[in-house]
Amino acid sequence: MADEKFDVIIVGAGPAGASAAITCARTGLSTVLLERGEYPGAKNVQGGILYTKMLTEIIPDFWKEPKPPVERHITEQKVMLLSNQSAIHLGFKSADWRKEPHNCYSIIRVSFDRWYAKKAEEAGAELYTGVLVSDLIKKNGKICGVKTSEGDELFANVVIACDGVNSLLAQKAGLIDEWRPDEVALAVKETLALPKEKIEERFSLEANEGATFEMFGKVTEGMLGYAFLYTNKESLSLGVGCKVSHFQKTGIPPYELLDHLKAHPILKPLIKDAQSLEYSGHLIPEGGYYSMPPLYTDGFLIAGDAAQMVNPSHREGSNLAMTAGKLAAETVIESKKTGDTSSKFLSLYQKKLRETFIIPDLYDHKDLEEKIEERPELLTDIPDLVCNAAYEYFNVDGRAKRDVQSAILKKIFRNKAVRKIIKSELNLKNLLGLFKGAVKSALNYKNLS
Ligand SMILES: Cc1cc2nc3c(=O)[nH]c(=O)nc-3n(C[C@H](O)[C@H](O)[C@H](O)COP(=O)(O)OP(=O)(O)OC[C@H]3O[C@@H](n4cnc5c(N)ncnc54)[C@H](O)[C@@H]3O)c2cc1C
Incomplete structure (x- = not known):
């Protein structure tokens, strides 16, 4: 992999990066996808609900595959307001959500990201895992490649940063500083094993159907955030997240919040006898519209969490990342035709984002x-x-x-x-x-x- 030149280098094989890589490679661009994890998804955390629409725009009919990388299709969504002893539920269940294509699915990122990155390889992208990108290479002020922690240098016409919430690349490009504590939330999540039959019985679900719960009120001890409970095939995803600035102010440790949640009298029966499989924590960019960095510069684009593309009030992030990755790729494809990778040309990416739901939604939820x-x-x-x-x-x-x-x-x-x-x-x-x-x-x- 030493000192090679590509049409495009994509850093990060999450939803944004894999979407960008699939889109570029399909049109024949020489595409390299670099991922620091031992395998895609190794370090990634999501609640995780994934909306079908944005994925089908990249992988049509994915759910028809013999083993689609999803857990349950969601037929019921509930919002709960909790006090110490009680809960008010507002829920919506629809038989229409039983029809394919389903509105959304619960997913587990380890298996989803592996499957998705494989699609990028099948499209022709070169995927390298266990590669930490440590710097950008610039020539005459224009970004033209990346350096890895192993000292390799790779060159490309354009670099797309899809490296998630703490985007080192966006910092190296001078487009962001470190996020302030009020621009990010910290979420902790526990995956709890529970037999399929118990999940379906406790949540009144037919086979393969899933439910989501978003919980507000006492569960965050007065901090801005919410808790979630999602059903997988044979496990539950339970988590809670709040703004980092609020954790700093209250001094409440995130794990304590999760422990309280598990002990809540309304929640407890739903997770009874469930065995802990995994515990994880991750930042979520929640600065929104005002925190979005410039999305492009000469030879460089940013997509997904790296660019604060998360709409927390609708628990959407992975779908924004997918659409943004695809649009960044489409911009690179057009730049290849003209040979122009200047900041001016790449501003087309922002125009494309404005024409989708991404910028309008972030704008409308900004305050x-x-x-x-x-x-x-x-x-x-x-x-x-x-x-x-x-x-x-x-x-x-x-x-x-x-x-x-x-x-x-x-x-x-x-x-x-x-x-x-x-x-x-x-x-x-x-x-x-x-x-x-x-x-x-x-x-x-x-x-x-
Ligand atoms: C607890 C939690 C719950 C969430 N729930 C939901 C939900 O239900 N629905 C939803 O849509 N969204 C949810 N989100 C948000 C969602 O996970 C993100 O918006 C989404 O993962 C963003 O995708 P991305 O590709 O931009 O970044 P990521 O998924 O973070 O991927 C970035 C990738 O880049 C790699 N990387 C980083 N730095 C480097 C480097 N220097 N070199 C090489 N590789 C690097 C990482 O290893 C990673 O694979 C949740 C997030 C959290 C933390």
């Missing part, structure tokens, strides 16, 4: 986390208040319903947190702030176009 952080009561007092109100509503204690309802309403409107939120929402300063924010966002959006 969500900040808004929640401005109202910490939403993470502390409100879940308790809502769960207590529901308890009182459903608990029959001999009072007339009208008395119960009026007591609940009084408690809600006399609650300090609720009054604070109402007061903070209904004032001129806040309304002006919202207006200014909208103008600022519109200008930023224009700048990215």
Whole structure:
């Protein structure tokens, strides 16, 4: 592999990198895919729900393969608000999600990433694993290759950085610094073995059907984040993640949060007798739209987590990574035709991203986390208040319903947190702030176009 020249070097064989490699190699570009793990997926962590649409745009009909790299197709999605003893569920189940192509699947990254990288090899890409890329090579200010920790140098017309949340390459290209603690979340996940029949019985699922639970409220101890529980074929993925800045502020260790989650009286019966198979932790880029770095420079593009392409409010990251990897590859394919790998030409990538769901979604969710952080009561007092109100509503204690309802309403409107939120929402300063924010966002959006 010493001192070779390729059309494109792709660093990182996660969803972004493999998508880019498949797309480039299929059109005959000489493509190399470098992965530091012993094998693709060796170090990768995901909850993990994968949306079908973006994968079928690269591997049509993948689910028809004899052994597709997926666990269960998801037919039910639930959001839960938890207090110490109770939970309010909001769920959606659809028979339409039983039809192929299914909306989404649970996956296990170790097997998924191996399968996906193999597709890149089948398309003609050269995959090298156990290769840590340690630097970029520049000539006349233009990026033209990479150096590995073993001292090898590889050259290419374009390098695509798909090296995940702590993108060394984006740093070396001068496009990002290290992320601030409020731009990343830390998630811990445990995979728990449970027999197939028990999973289907406990979660009311038909064979191969899966369910997802996203849990808010007490489970994050007032920090911004959420917990998740997803069903695999013969295991459960249970995890919780919060902003790193919140972990720093509270001093709560992430493993303690996961232990509390496992002991929660509503969760406990669902995971009873499940055996721990694996424990992992990983950062998630959650800075959103405002944290996105410049996505291109001369001879260089960034895709996926490396570019903060995650929409946490919809637990989407891997699908953004796939689409971005594919679009980065399509940009390289067009640059090959013109022979132009300048920053100006590669800006086409950003234009392509704007025409998909990626930039619009990140843009539309850009202020969500900040808004929640401005109202910490939403993470502390409100879940308790809502769960207590529901308890009182459903608990029959001999009072007339009208008395119960009026007591609940009084408690809600006399609650300090609720009054604070109402007061903070209904004032001129806040309304002006919202207006200014909208103008600022519109200008930023224009700048990215
Ligand atoms: C706990 C958790 C739960 C999540 N749940 C979901 C979910 O349910 N659904 C969803 O869509 N997304 C989810 N995500 C987000 C999702 O995992 C990411 O958005 C997605 O993996 C991004 O893909 P990527 O290819 O950009 O990066 P990655 O998957 O991180 O891949 C980067 C690759 O680059 C390699 N690499 C890094 N540096 C180098 C280097 N210097 N040299 C060589 N190789 C290198 C890494 O080993 C890795 O294989 C979750 C994330 C976490 C942590």
